[in-house]
Amino acid sequence: MKDEIISLFIDDEMDIDDKMVFVETVHSDPAFTEETLSLLKQEKLLLTPLTINRPMPRIFSFKRLLSFKYPFKALTMVLASAMIIMLITSLETGFQEVRHRFAIYKPDVKQAEFSVNFTPGMLFSVTFPDQNGYWKDSTEPYPVGNEYIHFLDWKISTAKSRSQFRENLKFSHTQNDLHFIELMDS
């Protein structure tokens, strides 16, 4: 206890009783006094003031947020970025022009026209230009389940759209559906 009171003295942790014991012991025990002085000298060295000239660090740093110390924050940010990119991409796809491409091989006719009646009484038509026997053109997509009609050499021909044989032809950022039209024998 006597020895420990030296540390209480050094660290200013004494209550009034400790102080009385300390002073009495210093006066009565030269070895204790020597011990106290020795430890005080040691403490003085230990208390050598140290200074550092560093500015206050940036507390809210983006780099720190992405550091390995914060994997969940980083993961959340990466996922959020990915979702934003996916959203933007899907929006772009939504606005992307979609055209339907129609083709029919009829080298023996001089005129071909494809029409669709998507609302009763209304007829929209696309005229096929001649290309080595293949009559091709493209148009806006029509609603599904409408009546398709072909005119060949100015004669109406009942036609079916073989939608099951549609092929997606992707080029120049335009999605094209190739419709092979199969004429019914008439």
Added chain:
Amino acid sequence: MKDIEAFYRAGKDRLFGYLVRMTADHELSADMMQESFVRYVEHYGTRPGQYPLLYRIARNVVTDHFRRNNRFTYSDDDVEDICSTHDQTIESREAFTQVLRAMQKLKPGDREILSLAAGDGNLSYQQIGEITGNSEANIKVRIHRARLKLREILKNGGV
């Protein structure tokens, strides 16, 4: 934000001193000091600071570092580097170098408790107990024993 800046200015040297005594590495201590303040703000916001909490965070920073690097002491060269960067007389510089070297020879627990107690006398035994997870009575005993061990190492020429 001004509160935390004042807290930083008032506490950086003290915390740096604790970290230097713990690590005997100038640059590492400076980094750890800044890291401790950043972690403090992240955990407790920019309200006026509490030193025991700051020291507890700094203690964790030190522990994390030593655990990662799997060592608890530094070489004599590191100690020389610290002393050369501070404006002291040659005699006091040599004496402080000796004390720091001797500190590195102590067990980590003893070194820690002496480093905390040496922080300009601002941390009470009760606060040191809170930081290290010990009772005040236990701190009284341990501090004195650590001082005696340090003196013994210094008497033997730091060996």
